[in-house]
Amino acid sequence: MGETSYCPKKFAVIGAGPVGGIVAAFLAKGGYDVTLCDIVPELLAPALEPGILLEGVDSFQARVTRTTTRVDDLLEDPPDVVFIAVKATALPLIASALEGFAGEGRYVVSWQNGIDTELELAQVLGPQAVLRGVVNFGCVPLSPGHIRLAFHHRPHYLQELDPQAKEAALGISRVLTDCGLDTQHTDQIADMVWRKSVMNACMNPMCAVTGMTMVEIINDPITFNLVDALIKEGIAVARANEFSLGSGYYPYAINYIKNAGNHKPSMLQDVEAKRRTEVDYINGKIVEYGKQAGIPTPYNSMIRGLVKALEPK
Ligand SMILES: NC(=O)C1=CN([C@@H]2O[C@H](COP(=O)(O)OP(=O)(O)OC[C@H]3O[C@@H](n4cnc5c(N)ncnc54)[C@H](OP(=O)(O)O)[C@@H]3O)[C@@H](O)[C@H]2O)C=CC1
Ligand SMILES: CC(C)(CO)C(=O)C(=O)O
DSSP states (O other): OOOOSOOOOEEEEEOOSHHHHHHHHHHHHTTOEEEEEOSOHHHHHHIIIIIEEEEESSOEEEOOSEEESOGGGGGTSOOSEEEEOSOGGGHHHHHHHTTTOOBTTBEEEEOSSSSSHHHHHHHHHOGGGEEEEEOOEEEEEEETTEEEEEEEOSOEEEEESSGGGHHHHHHHHHHHHHHTOOEEEOSOHHHHHHHHHHHHHHHHHHHHHHOOOHHHHHHSHHHHHHHHHHHHHHHHHHHHTTOOOOTTHHHHHHHHHHHTOSOOOHHHHHHHTTOOOSGGGTHHHHHHHHHHHTOOOHHHHHHHHHHHHHSOO
8 A cells, every 4th residue: 555644643433333343443452542432331441441352353452542422522632533333323313413523634434334324424524524434344242342253354445435535545544454454445435335235235134034144044045045136136226326346246245145154244133132223224225226227126125124124113
């Protein structure tokens, strides 16, 4: 990665779930100033002492600099970069809490799953302040401050929304890479988001509805047929909207799911914890983009409805 003029030193991570915990731990291990923010205080205490403990394909322990339960606190002594690692459903609230954060040299990264999450942030904060990431690891929380990384398919991807923020995207990618969270700057983030989301659109809701793990839904011939139909629908919608998934996408997606083994994706973790899910940002978006392009999406509509039926009312 070439030299960049943007050298952020101070970070905040909103969301102390497994994904936020992992970013915070890698940045803290790299010696950066990290504030971890979550509305659940029990998730924060161990991040300070004894530190966030990662196990699995990456294993180490690292202490963050400080914690807070209020996003507003981040505005008092603003960090250079805020990573958003909450579920997409929390975005409207977080975007409005961060209003006023944007300024010279300050950026917000959507480090999440889901289609168009960056646009929700940009609507409030302005496109020049927002970057989009694509996260390529799988993880589960074991207990507060203790996270298992089931797999880590480096690299992750990052892009600015506004060309003026390219140096920032390069600088943040360099910091993450130096810390061990290899991140590549791309100018095709929308394609990367769709590559990840079409896979999320089959494995996440299929596991959420059935309670099965990723390898189980591939190995069972009945659920495999549904996975197959969901991927093919997603591919058709992506193509009709001119997102490129790359050649050999179908076998890539099937292998990715199979190789994850007995891993529970985040949507199944949400259903088990009786939380709202991100299905509207994944299958719901495929349905929306399908409608726009005249592509029928009966499988995505059906599975979205089934997941919604499992959400708390
Ligand atoms: N788990 C995984 O393997 C992967 C997940 N992802 C994606 O990463 C994102 C984060 O996932 P994950 O870590 O599993 O999410 P979690 O829901 O486990 O963690 C998010 C945390 O943020 C908290 N939170 C919600 N709203 C706010 C708020 N306004 N201010 C501060 N904290 C808040 C949540 O609290 P509460 O629970 O009370 O709402 C929760 O503790 C999602 O988009 C997910 O799809 C991407 C790759 C892999
Ligand atoms: C890739 C996978 C399945 C990893 O857990 C994921 O993105 C999720 O759980 O939402």
